[in-house]
Amino acid sequence: MTLSQDLSSEVPVLDVRNLCTRFFTEAGVGKAVEDLSLCLRRGEILGLVGESGSGKTVAGFSLMGLIDPPGRVVSGQVLFEGVDLTALNERALRKLRGNRIAMIFQDPMMTLNPVLTIGTQMIETLRAHRRISRAEAWSRARDGLARVGIAAPEERLAAYPHQLSGGMRQRVAIAIALLNEPSLIIADEPTTALDVTIQAQILAEVQRLCRETGTALIWVTHDLAVVSGLADRIAVMYAGRLVEEGRTEAIIEQPLHPYTRGLIASVPSRNLRGERLRQIPGMTPSLMSLPEGCAFAPRCDRASEACRARAPVMETPASGRMVRCFHPLTAPEDRS
Amino acid sequence: MFVHILTRLFQSLVTMAAMAVLVFVGVFAIGNPVDLLINPEADQAEMAAAIARLGLDQPMWRQFLSFVSGLLQGNLGTSFVHNAPALGLILERMPATFELALLAMIFAIVIGVPAGLVAGLYPERLVGRGIMGASILGFSLPTFWVGLMLIMVFAVWLGWLPSTGRGETRSLFGIEFSFLTLDGLRHMFLPALNLAIFKVSLVTRLARAGTREVLLQDYVKFARAKGLSPARVIFVHVLKNMMIPVVTVIGLEFGSVMAFAVVTESIFAWPGMGKLLIESITRLDRPVIVAYLMLTVLLFVTINLIVDLVYSVFDPRVRLSESS
Amino acid sequence: MQRLWRQFRQSPVALISLAVLVAIIAAAVLAPLLAPQNPYDLRQIDVLDGTLPPGSQSLTGMTYLLGTDGQGRDMLSAILYGLRISIGVSATATIIALAIGMTLGMMAAYLGGRVDAVIMRLVDLQLSFPSMLIALILLALLGRGVDKVIVALVTVQWAYYARTVRGAALVERGKEYIEAAKCLRLSTPRIVFSHLMPNCLPPLIVVAMVQIAHAISLEATLSFLGVGVPVTQPSLGMLISNGFDFMMSGKYWISFFPGIALVVTVMSINLVGDRLRDLGNPRLNR
Ligand SMILES: Nc1ncnc2c1ncn2[C@@H]1O[C@H](COP(=O)(O)OP(=O)(O)OP(=O)(O)O)[C@@H](O)[C@H]1O
Numbered sequence A: 001m002t003l004s005q006d007l008s009s010e011v012p013v014l015d016v017r018n019l020c021t022r023f024f025t026e027a028g029v030g031k032a033v034e035d036l037s038l039c040l041r042r043g044e045i046l047g048l049v050g051e052s053g054s055g056k057t058v059a060g061f062s063l064m065g066l067i068d069p070p071g072r073v074v075s076g077q078v079l080f081e082g083v084d085l086t087a088l089n090e091r092a093l094r095k096l097r098g099n100r101i102a103m104i105f106q107d108p109m110m111t112l113n114p115v116l117t118i119g120t121q122m123i124e125t126l127r128a129h130r131r132i133s134r135a136e137a138w139s140r141a142r143d144g145l146a147r148v149g150i151a152a153p154e155e156r157l158a159a160y161p162h163q164l165s166g167g168m169r170q171r172v173a174i175a176i177a178l179l180n181e182p183s184l185i186i187a188d189e190p191t192t193a194l195d196v197t198i199q200a201q202i203l204a205e206v207q208r209l210c211r212e213t214g215t216a217l218i219w220v221t222h223d224l225a226v227v228s229g230l231a232d233r234i235a236v237m238y239a240g241r242l243v244e245e246g247r248t249e250a251i252i253e254q255p256l257h258p259y260t261r262g263l264i265a266s267v268p269s270r271n272l273r274g275e276r277l278r279q280i281p282g283m284t285p286s287l288m289s290l291p292e293g294c295a296f297a298p299r300c301d302r303a304s305e306a307c308r309a310r311a312p313v314m315e316t317p318a319s320g321r322m323v324r325c326f327h328p329l330t331a332p333e334d335r336s
Numbered sequence B: 001m002f003v004h005i006l007t008r009l010f011q012s013l014v015t016m017a018a019m020a021v022l023v024f025v026g027v028f029a030i031g032n033p034v035d036l037l038i039n040p041e042a043d044q045a046e047m048a049a050a051i052a053r054l055g056l057d058q059p060m061w062r063q064f065l066s067f068v069s070g071l072l073q074g075n076l077g078t079s080f081v082h083n084a085p086a087l088g089l090i091l092e093r094m095p096a097t098f099e100l101a102l103l104a105m106i107f108a109i110v111i112g113v114p115a116g117l118v119a120g121l122y123p124e125r126l127v128g129r130g131i132m133g134a135s136i137l138g139f140s141l142p143t144f145w146v147g148l149m150l151i152m153v154f155a156v157w158l159g160w161l162p163s164t165g166r167g168e169t170r171s172l173f174g175i176e177f178s179f180l181t182l183d184g185l186r187h188m189f190l191p192a193l194n195l196a197i198f199k200v201s202l203v204t205r206l207a208r209a210g211t212r213e214v215l216l217q218d219y220v221k222f223a224r225a226k227g228l229s230p231a232r233v234i235f236v237h238v239l240k241n242m243m244i245p246v247v248t249v250i251g252l253e254f255g256s257v258m259a260f261a262v263v264t265e266s267i268f269a270w271p272g273m274g275k276l277l278i279e280s281i282t283r284l285d286r287p288v289i290v291a292y293l294m295l296t297v298l299l300f301v302t303i304n305l306i307v308d309l310v311y312s313v314f315d316p317r318v319r320l321s322e323s324s
Numbered sequence C: 001m002q003r004l005w006r007q008f009r010q011s012p013v014a015l016i017s018l019a020v021l022v023a024i025i026a027a028a029v030l031a032p033l034l035a036p037q038n039p040y041d042l043r044q045i046d047v048l049d050g051t052l053p054p055g056s057q058s059l060t061g062m063t064y065l066l067g068t069d070g071q072g073r074d075m076l077s078a079i080l081y082g083l084r085i086s087i088g089v090s091a092t093a094t095i096i097a098l099a100i101g102m103t104l105g106m107m108a109a110y111l112g113g114r115v116d117a118v119i120m121r122l123v124d125l126q127l128s129f130p131s132m133l134i135a136l137i138l139l140a141l142l143g144r145g146v147d148k149v150i151v152a153l154v155t156v157q158w159a160y161y162a163r164t165v166r167g168a169a170l171v172e173r174g175k176e177y178i179e180a181a182k183c184l185r186l187s188t189p190r191i192v193f194s195h196l197m198p199n200c201l202p203p204l205i206v207v208a209m210v211q212i213a214h215a216i217s218l219e220a221t222l223s224f225l226g227v228g229v230p231v232t233q234p235s236l237g238m239l240i241s242n243g244f245d246f247m248m249s250g251k252y253w254i255s256f257f258p259g260i261a262l263v264v265t266v267m268s269i270n271l272v273g274d275r276l277r278d279l280g281n282p283r284l285n286r
């Protein structure tokens, strides 16, 4: 975080420090997010990548203060525009949610309330945060829909969610997130449920909107290919921990962590012709019973005794680059 | 959609027909229709005349045909006691039962929905557990005994509310109603509360289950992520969804409330169709019983039909699955 | 079974309910031994002792713990005998309904086709009317009497069992051990009775618990309305009904105590049933 402050004198939009979130279930304690640190500046797009179950959604909810029992944020800070959200009460948090920080959920089919019209769900978002008349809220909602490329927005405002397609619903969710012009949006795999063409469209639109408004964006996905064309920086998560972070080109061109390398190798388009698609061997570990040392050790071809004995800490091998590994892939020839 | 309505209509007609056959078999084939339909105090000559008049000396299939044609013309026999058409007697008392049942339903919703909501929001806390305990108690309390206790406490000991009759009524569209006068409302309060007890428990349980289910949905979390106040999340986002199953069941239960009105009406001397039924049973006024039976069958089939159709109009999922 | 009992024990409420239930059943069975007097032996009761409040002394020096009714009967004794009739009638009806419902449900599941369609239509028809109404009309046509009450209670109950058994049997039928039994060429009745039946039992027991509580309540209601058991065999409902007339003059005990007995009985069955249902529901077994 000192790095980003060096790069620009302004206070970062988001500065997460050593955030830990755990689920206290009868089956044991699940360390869903462990020692998470992130930093985002105005207008910056961060891709948060990791396979299913790596804790991306939990990380997003933790930032919003929306973790419900049996889960709890146990330690760490979330500095949003300099204010620590973990120290705020529910009332103060509520003023920020949907207003300064917005979130787009993973499943577009489930995020809109089936018995309320799109208009109601948009207008309530506006009126929860500012004193405006219904008429004004309505016209803003209409403009909001138009902005995400929805045709005939007036009609859509009167529609119920089930009358819209999945892609349309996700656009509505995005429009809702943008309504109050937040300075941070957390988008949780907003396009996974959609087909490829619509996905590309939405991606382009979101990118444009962020550039226009200066909104910082965390784009959560398990698909490295999606974010490589979108994000300024990429953070890779594995089993609840950040394992590598850096500028997108740097990560793609020269991954330092064995897991990141594995992820890149399994992206079809990046494979050389004739080369076989590589899958990372092994399974994601259960968060209830993480191994003693590095969580990736059972699947890592570089694992040593040290890896199994102790957990590696985050290192900063180069400016703007972080990796959590005892034996990072340093030289280009290490790339296989 | 149209096909669906037709199918349901047809099913209802089949049910009606089946019940008519059952009633006919019960009254004419198994029971002795002479006992059932002719005043037991009649003498020999009257008896013979009545047998001829009712066609009881005819072969079974003729009797069935005349029974059915009577049904279709709305002729369900003549009361021995009141010496008037049975159907008319029942219809006359219907508004009293209807308004009582309606008020009971309102009680059930007004008490049950908030209780279920609270129990669903705080399932682990003392309030939540307390409400669930109370609802099991409500299920276990026999309606008639609760009625007696209500009378004892509120009418006999405290003397706050009257416990018999409809009180003052006022006419609306030519029908007398109690709910239009204060005295009438006071008279309605205890019987309606009594009738509501069981349904309060039912609604509470439904509302609790619904609340817990809805709370887990993504759209509730999304509503919170939008920064809405807890009041808005609970009273708009949760409540509206949770009410769907509650309203459906309430609709279906309306018939059962009318049935249980038999008990409440005889305790509170409420002059509705239920009290008439019990009086008819004790006085062996069989035509009224048969008429009551056919009328309730009609009522039930109609309620089921209406609820089903209304449901398929409002729930898009039902509508879609029907058309595919 | 052991596991079930261990889990059942974890809920104090259910455990207490079970204890109460066992006590009530014992009291009902042993009523002639426990009751201070035989309330239907006219030599033992004295009209002069009529409507005495709880705790009064009789002329012969006996204490009426729960008071006496209009004829001078000891209420405690009357309640014990009443419980006996209430539980006896309901339990008999439940057992008969269970037998009929299970047979029909099994037939529906196993024979399928037209038999299934006919039985299930009957079930639907039956269940679309409230049991209260069916029983009332039936008794109105049949007249009062213990046997007739049992017929009415069987009529309103069988459909629930038939539906439950059919549902469970359809699930069980597809499972491997039934296939194995078929391969061994065991006869159909043999498969049904020694293999299917035991596996359909758990859901059936839960339904039966709810239904027997319901039957006790229903019987009481019918007897209260004067269409149930005859005056010579007064169940709890009849006792409550007898007290109705006295209540207006503030003599609450004649209706109140039988009512309490009824509520406690029904409630303990419901609570035990609730617990059994929760244990049978894998979603709640975290
Ligand atoms: N309510 C909960 N109770 C217990 N554990 C939970 C709960 N929610 C999440 N977890 C744990 O947190 C882990 C991370 O879940 P999360 O939903 O954040 O993964 P994800 O990276 O978003 O995966 P996906 O790509 O499938 O969405 C899960 O493996 C799960 O074990």
Ligand code: SF4
Pocket: A257, A258, A259, A294, A295, A296, A297, A298, A300, A301, A302, A303, A304, A307, A312, A324, A325, A326, A327, A328
């Ligand atoms: S720390 Fe060791 S085991 Fe973990 S990723 Fe690095 S090399 Fe592999």
Ligand SMILES: [Mg+2]
Pocket: A056, A057, A058, A106, A188
């Ligand atoms: Mg996720």
